[in-house]
Amino acid sequence: MTQQPKVLIFDSGVGGLSVYKEIVARLPQLDYYYLFDNAAYPYGELERQTLIERVERLVSAMVAKLKIDLVVIACNTASTIVLPKLRAILSIPVVGVVPAIKPASSLANKAVGLIATPATVQREYTHDLIRDFSQNKPVEMLGLTRLVDIAEEKLRGKSVCIEEMTQLLEPLIGKVDVAVLGCTHFPLIKEEIQSVLTEQVMLVDSGLAIARRVQELLAVEFGQGERGKREIYSSATPWQEDALNSALSKLGFSPVRPFPLEI
Known part of the structure; x- marks a missing residue:
C-alpha cells in the first residue's frame, strides 16, 4: 500500500x-x-x-x-x-x-467588510492587501477578539447568542455586500454571522x-x-x-x- x-x-x-x-x-x-x-x-x-x-x-x-x-x-x-x-x-x-481581500473585492458592488482579529486589522500586511487589491472598493474593517472565543465555545457545545453577535457586527450591518472572514475561527460560526448580516451579504474565506x-x-x-x-x-x-x-x-x-x- x-x-x-x-x-x-x-x-x-x-x-x-x-x-x-x-x-x-x-x-x-x-x-x-x-x-x-x-x-x-x-x-x-x-x-x-x-x-x-x-x-x-x-x-x-x-x-x-x-x-x-x-x-x-x-x-x-x-x-x-x-x-x-x-x-x-x-x-x-x-x-x-491571508484575508481573502482580493476575491472579495472582485465580488463586491458596494463595499467589502473585513471581519478579523484586532491584530490582523492592524497589521501592515493587511493594509498592503487592501491597497493592492481593493483600490476601487471601500473596505470596512472590524477587529473582534470576542468572535474567536465564541467560535471556541460553539465547538464545545455552547449555543451562540445572536443578540450579542448583532451587537458585535453592528458596524457592518447594511454597509457592505461582501464580508471577508479574516480569521480561521470565523467559518465555525458562519451561519450565525450570515444570519446577522443577512443573506444579501456574501461571506468569503480562504478555506x-x-x-x-x-x-x-x-x-x-x-x-x-x-x-x-x-x-x-x-x-x-x-x-x-x-x-x-x-x-x-x-x-x-x-x-x-x-x-x-x-x-
Missing part, C-alpha cells in the same frame, strides 16, 4: 479546523495531524519575536517527529509574520492563510483556496484511496476537554494528545 502524504495543520486554537474541513473534503485519503498552541492563545496578543520563536520551534518539532510532508499555518496572525522564516528552515511546502493549493503542491488525486489518520495535539491541557473531544470525534479525530515542548 502506498504511503499517503502527511499534512500538519497548525493554529493557536481550534479555528484551523475550518481549514481542515475544506482540505479533508477534497483529500480524505491523506494523514492529518493538527497542533494547536493553546498555551499561548490568543496569538494576537504575543510580541512579534515571541510568536516567531514559538511557531518555529513547535512546527519544526512536529515536522521532525512525524515526518510531515506539508505544513498549513491555519492562522492569519501567524501567517503574516512567520511564513518567511518557516519556509527558510523547512525543506517541505508551507501554506499560509477552499488553501485546500486547492494543498492538492496542487502534493500532486494527489481528488478523494482517492482509503481514509487517512486523524491525530490532534495541544501544547497545554484544553479547557472543557471532554466537550472538545466530543466535537473532534465527529470530525474523525482521536482525543487530544499533549505535545510537551519547553519554549
Whole structure:
C-alpha cells in the first residue's frame, strides 16, 4: 500500500479546523495531524519575536517527529509574520492563510467588510492587501477578539447568542455586500454571522483556496484511496476537554494528545 502524504495543520486554537474541513473534503485519503498552541492563545496578543520563536520551534518539532510532508499555518496572525522564516528552515511546502481581500473585492458592488482579529486589522500586511487589491472598493474593517472565543465555545457545545453577535457586527450591518472572514475561527460560526448580516451579504474565506493549493503542491488525486489518520495535539491541557473531544470525534479525530515542548 502506498504511503499517503502527511499534512500538519497548525493554529493557536481550534479555528484551523475550518481549514481542515475544506482540505479533508477534497483529500480524505491523506494523514492529518493538527497542533494547536493553546498555551499561548490568543496569538494576537504575543510580541512579534515571541510568536516567531514559538511557531518555529513547535512546527519544526512536529515536522521532525512525524515526518510531515506539508505544513498549513491555519492562522492569519501567524501567517503574516512567520511564513518567511518557516519556509527558510523547512525543506517541505508551507501554506499560509491571508484575508481573502482580493476575491472579495472582485465580488463586491458596494463595499467589502473585513471581519478579523484586532491584530490582523492592524497589521501592515493587511493594509498592503487592501491597497493592492481593493483600490476601487471601500473596505470596512472590524477587529473582534470576542468572535474567536465564541467560535471556541460553539465547538464545545455552547449555543451562540445572536443578540450579542448583532451587537458585535453592528458596524457592518447594511454597509457592505461582501464580508471577508479574516480569521480561521470565523467559518465555525458562519451561519450565525450570515444570519446577522443577512443573506444579501456574501461571506468569503480562504478555506477552499488553501485546500486547492494543498492538492496542487502534493500532486494527489481528488478523494482517492482509503481514509487517512486523524491525530490532534495541544501544547497545554484544553479547557472543557471532554466537550472538545466530543466535537473532534465527529470530525474523525482521536482525543487530544499533549505535545510537551519547553519554549
